[in-house]
Amino acid sequence: ALNKMEDLKSEGTSRMAVDYVEGILQPTPTCDTWDQIWSFQARPDDLLISTYPKAGTTWMQEIVDLIQNGGDVDQSQRAPTHERFPFIEWIVPSLGSVCWGSWYDHVKGWWHAKDQHRILYLFYEDMKENPKNEIQKLAEFIGKSLDDKVLDKIVHHTSFSVMKQNPMANYTSIPAEFMNHLISPFMRKGVVGDWKNHFTVAQNERFDDDYRKNMADTTLTLHFRFS
Numbered sequence: 001a002l003n004k005m006e007d008l009k010s011e012g013t014s015r016m017a018v019d020y021v022e023g024i025l026q027p028t029p030t031c032d033t034w035d036q037i038w039s040f041q042a043r044p045d046d047l048l049i050s051t052y053p054k055a056g057t058t059w060m061q062e063i064v065d066l067i068q069n070g071g072d073v074d075q076s077q078r079a080p081t082h083e084r085f086p087f088i089e090w091i092v093p094s095l096g097s098v099c100w101g102s103w104y105d106h107v108k109g110w111w112h113a114k115d116q117h118r119i120l121y122l123f124y125e126d127m128k129e130n131p132k133n134e135i136q137k138l139a140e141f142i143g144k145s146l147d148d149k150v151l152d153k154i155v156h157h158t159s160f161s162v163m164k165q166n167p168m169a170n171y172t173s174i175p176a177e178f179m180n181h182l183i184s185p186f187m188r189k190g191v192v193g194d195w196k197n198h199f200t201v202a203q204n205e206r207f208d209d210d211y212r213k214n215m216a217d218t219t220l221t222l223h224f225r226f227s
Contacts, residue, residue: 024101047142049085052106056124059190061085062169063158067139071150073157077166080173104214111220125192125223131155160190192224 019031030037042048049064051057061081069075078084114121120141127134132155139146146154156162163169199207 049087050110052103056127058169059127059158059160059163060122062163062166063135063138063154064142066154066157067135067142067144067146070144071146071153071157073153076157077168080168082174107222108215108218108220111218123223128192131158164190 017028018025019028020026021031021034026034047064049057049060051060058081061084062076065076065084066073076084110119111121113119120138122134122138132151135154135158136146136151139151157166167173195204
C-alpha cells in the first residue's frame with residue numbers, strides 16, 4: 001500500500017509529495033507511473049546508470065554522453081542533464097525515513113549482480129584518482145574506441161570545476177522554487193574525505209561500527225581515500 005504524504009515546503013522551496021513503493025520512499029510521480037516503470041522492457045543495447053543519489057550520478061551521465069558522442073562538447077550542450085538522461089526522479093524530503101532505501105543494500109546488490117549480468121562497477125574514489133583510466137574503461141565497456149586526444153577532452157570537460165560552471169550539467173536550469181542554489185548548490189565540492197570536516201570523533205566511530213556490521217557479509221571492499 002502507498003502511504004500518501006503531504007507536499008513539503010521549506011523556506012519557500014516547494015517539495016513534491018512522496019509515497020512508498022515496496023517500502024521505499026519515492027516522489028508521487030514515480031509512484032503514479034510505477035506499473036509502467038516495472039513493466040519496462042530494455043533492449044540488449046540499452047545502457048543503465050545505477051547510482052545511489054549524490055554519489056556521482058551527474059558526473060557519470062556527462063561522461064557517458066560525451067563518450068557516446070565521441071567527445072563532441074556542443075552535442076552534450078543540447079539540453080540539461082535531466083532531459084538528456086531519462087531517469088526515475090528522486091527528491092530529498094525532510095522526513096524520518098531514508099529516501100531511496102539502504103545504501104548498503106544498493107552497493108551490495110549491484111556488487112552481487114555483476115557476477116550474473118554484464119555490469120561495469122565503478123568507484124567514485126577511483127574516478128577521482130585516475131579519471132582518464134576509468135573513462136577509458138567505461139568507453140571500452142560501452143564499445144567505443146577513443147584516442148588519447150578525445151579521452152583528455154572528456155576528462156577536462158567532466159572535471160568538477162568545469163561541470164560546476166556548465167548550465168547543462170549543474171541543474172541551474174531548474175526553477176528556484178524547486179532547487180534553490182542560494183541555499184545549497186547542486187554541485188557542492190566533488191571531493192573525497194570531506195566527512196572529516198563534519199563528523200566528530202564519536203560520530204565517525206559510530207559510522208565505522210555500522211559499516212563493519214552491514215558490510216560483513218560481502219566481498220565488496222571500498223577504497224577509502226581522504227584527500
